[in-house]
Each structure stands twice: as structure tokens, then as C-alpha cells.
Amino acid sequence: MPERRAALLPILLASALPTLVLAQSYADRNFSLPQSDGQTRRPIVIISPIVPAAPAPTPLAAPPNGPVGSYASEAAGPDIRARNADYITQFRVVGTVPPGSTISKVSWRYTVSNKPPGFEALLCWQDAGTCWQVTDANGGSTDFFNGRDASKPFQLYYRVRGRAAVGEAPIKGEMNQVIVTYNIPG
Numbered sequence: 001m002p003e004r005r006a007a008l009l010p011i012l013l014a015s016a017l018p019t020l021v022l023a024q025s026y027a028d029r030n031f032s033l034p035q036s037d038g039q040t041r042r043p044i045v046i047i048s049p050i051v052p053a054a055p056a057p058t059p060l061a062a063p064p065n066g067p068v069g070s071y072a073s074e075a076a077g078p079d080i081r082a083r084n085a086d087y088i089t090q091f092r093v094v095g096t097v098p099p100g101s102t103i104s105k106v107s108w109r110y111t112v113s114n115k116p117p118g119f120e121a122l123l124c125w126q127d128a129g130t131c132w133q134v135t136d137a138n139g140g141s142t143d144f145f146n147g148r149d150a151s152k153p154f155q156l157y158y159r160v161r162g163r164a165a166v167g168e169a170p171i172k173g174e175m176n177q178v179i180v181t182y183n184i185p186g
Contacts, residue, residue, distance in 0.1 A: 015180065060129025067184040068104065068156060071095050073154070077110060080158055089156040091178045100185040101150040107141035108179075110156055111174035118162035119171075123178070126152040141179075151184035 070093040078087040088109070108123050115135075124131040125145050132144045134156075156176055 006151055014094075037046055066186065068181060069097065069150075069184055070181040070182060071097070072177060072179045074175055074177045077158070077180070078177045079113065079154070079173050080112070080171040083160045083162050085159065087158040087172070087173070090174045091154045091156070091176075093151060093153050093180075097151040097182065098184050099151070101182040102185075103145045103148050103150045103180060103183040104183050105180040106132075106142060106145045107139075108156070108177065109139040110134070110176040111138060112158070113172035116160055116171065118160045120157075120159050120161060122157040124155045124157060128149070128155070128157065131157070149166065150180060154178045154180070 047085065073091040073094050075089045075091055077089050080087050103125075106123070106125075110121060112119075121134045122128075122131040123134045123142075125148055130145070132142050134140070156178075158173065160171070161165070
């Protein structure tokens with residue numbers, strides 16, 4: 001484990017360095033104050049945590065040369081018949097995921113007959129507490145779930161927000177799929 005940490009240090013530094021350089025450049029340009037003689041400017045270094053605008057960064061995946069596994073799960077999507085109600089597609093874990101396996105990539109695909117104003121879709125891990133917004137992308141992949149327990153199931157939540165009726169014909173849910181790739185310990 002210490003060897004792996006030592007190997008990850010240059011990667012972490014390389015990814016943080018551009019941000020630190022930009023922050024120092026901003027501080028030098030905007031916060032430098034003249035010294036008492038009025039001639040020389042000394043930069044003020046400001047160190048503060050970087051707050052990401054996106055979801056929290058995910059843990060680094062295991063090296064690609066370690067053992068990996070994956071499964072694909074398909075399920076029919078529900079028909080949306082009313083607004084302001086959650087409709088859920090449950091994906092089961094296919095096969096046996098070895099204990100301690102962690103997610104390294106999740107791909108999804110879903111199809112509905114149409115997306116009226118107010119339509120939302122969320123891909124969730126284990127329960128509705130850890131979700132990735134997939135409203136605008138009927139298919140794709142994400143690293144958002146990386147590092148989480150690969151033996152836990154996923155769900156796809158649909159809903160249509162708003163006051164108007166969905167319409168006479170329901171919004172047809174079709175076949176949905178999730179593909180989970182995971183790192184196996186050892």
C-alpha cells in the first residue's frame with residue numbers, strides 16, 4: 001500500500017499544480033502590496049481550499065493492470081402516467097461481485113417515447129441518496145460513482161415536474177440498461 005501511495009503522489013501533484021499556478025498568478029496580480037519604501041511589491045500568498053463547482057471528486061481508480069470485472073443489467077422502464085410522481089427502474093446486480101470490489105465506470109442507456117417539459121431522469125446507486133443527473137443524455141458513462149461498492153444495485157428514477165397533465169397517452173418507458181465496471185481487490 002505505501003508503494004501505491006508513493007506512485008500516486010506525482011499524479012496528484014500534477015493534477016493540482018495548474019490550479020495552484022493560476023491561484024498564485026491571480027494573487028500576485030491582484031493582492032500584491034507595496035513595501036514600506038513604496039518601490040518593491042511583495043506577493044501575498046493565499047492558501048484556501050478549492051471548492052469544486054461539480055460533484056465531489058471521486059477516488060482514484062485502481063491501476064488498469066489490476067483485476068477488473070463488469071456486469072450489464074437490463075430492465076423495462078415504467079410508463080409515466082402522472083406528473084410529480086417518481087417512476088423507478090430497478091437494475092439487479094448480475095452475477096457475483098467479489099467482496100471489496102469498487103466501481104470504476106458506470107454506463108447507462110434509457111429510452112422514453114418523449115420528454116415533455118419538466119422531465120427529469122436520475123441514475124442512482126444503492127438508493128436515491130447518491131444520484132447522477134441523466135435528464136439530457138439518454139446514454140453515456142460517468143466516473144461519478146467510482147470507489148463505491150460494486151455489489152450494490154442501481155436504479156433509474158423518472159419524473160415529470162409541473163402542473164399540467166401528462167396527456168391522454170402515457171409517456172412510454174422502454175428498455176433501460178446499466179453497465180457497471182469494477183476493480184477487484186487483490
